[in-house]
Amino acid sequence: MASVLLYFLELQMLVRAEPQVPCYFIFGDSLVDNGNNNALTTLAKVNFPPYGIDFVNGPTGRFSNGRTTADILGELLGFDNFILPFATARGQDIQRGVNYASGAAGIRAETGQQVGDRISLDTQLLNHGITISRLLTLQRNLAFTKDYLSKCIYTVGMGYNDYLNNYYSPQYYPTSRLFTPDQYAVVLIQQYSKQLKILYNYGARKVAVFGIWQLGCTPAGLARYGTNGSACVKMINDAVQLFNNRLKPLVDYFNNNLYGAKFTYINITSITAGDPSAAGITFVNTPCCNISATTGLCIENQAPCSNRNKYVFWDTFHPTEIINLFVSGRAYRALSPSDAYPIDIRTLAQL
Ligand SMILES: *[C@@H]1O[C@H](CO)[C@@H](O)[C@H](O)[C@H]1NC(C)=O
Ligand SMILES: *[C@@H]1O[C@H](CO)[C@@H](O)[C@H](O)[C@H]1NC(C)=O
Ligand SMILES: *[C@@H]1O[C@H](CO)[C@@H](O)[C@H](O)[C@H]1NC(C)=O
Secondary structure, three states: OHHHHHHHHHHHHHOOOOOOOOOEEEEEOOOOOEOOOOOOOEOOOOOOOOOOOOOOOOOOOEOOOOOOHHHHHHHHOOOOOOOOEOOOOOHHHHHHOOEOOOOOOOOOOOOOHHHEOOOOHHHHHHHHHHHHHHHHHHHOOHHHHHHHHHHOEEEEEOOHHHHHHHHOOOOOOOHHHHOOHHHHHHHHHHHHHHHHHHHHHOOOOEEEEEOOOOHHHOHHHHHHOOOOOOOOOHHHHHHHHHHHOOHHHHHHHHHHHOOOOEEEEEOHHHHOOOOHHHHOOOEOOOOOOOEOOOOOOEOOOOOOOOOHHHEOEOOOOOEOHHHHHHHHHHHHOOOOOOOEEOOOHHHHHHO
């Protein structure tokens, strides 16, 4: 009897919980970059302290004190290890998914060029093509790989830099002279739509598209433009909202017109609405670390604030881990019906 019991206990310990989906692929910018920029010639890389001060592996190139929303979503989906960056992922590991995200990257190819090299969404998609050819070599069965790719979760979050490191950097880019905010939202969405269609054609079916954060409330946005006394730069938030407003119709279009498509829109505006001080997060527009005037990022090797769970912003662009936890938690399991449209990521995984 005792030995039978022991046998079952041992069996239970051997059978590790499987993730809810076989794989998770990440497309995005610095909000979810986990090291892809480390070997590039760019000011947009952060593989040095104090970045990663609260991360299990220290500074890795993540633009935060701790985990990104992609890291936390991976955990919520049941993955034991973080999804690796495309720059270093090799061998069997790519079967769990790959992270293509790159700091300063945009929907538009030129976005972010004033800070150096970056991997634009177009190039991230080309890199995904490379991953798929590697998967085909590993799995040696086209039908199997095609089915496999249809079961993965894909998250895409782009546009942040198309505003801050393009439209609202008029000294480097002509876009704000060529387009009104509404026209700019339209041209961005047209290009994004083509890019997401390429992702679909590569076999993606379960795709969560993240809206752009309220950039007018970032310390970088606040430093660049006056606020006229309000907490955020309304002009920037209004422009970003014009883009976000077009994501729901885009998701509807894909779901109604592309066979098998299960796209969903993650509404960051809804998720980040409300007063963070209710959760003890009292520093809403001052960064936690000492900031470089040239990059707006943390200065290397200087001690950051110690009460990091009281800050919304880690540096002048990027949220702290506590905010990433909050946002990914609600993207995964919606708290309000407007957090995700039509479904949250937990439901998407189960389809
Ligand atoms: C500040 O207010 C003025 C006058 O109402 C307006 O023209 C300007 O665009 C505002 N600035 C910002 C950054 O919102
Ligand atoms: C996103 O959230 C905002 C704020 O709650 C809401 O006004 C808007 O309708 C939502 N958008 C969608 C597409 O659900
Ligand atoms: C860096 O930030 C810490 C904590 O906010 C502060 O105590 C320190 O004076 C800052 N150092 C510099 C060189 O500004």
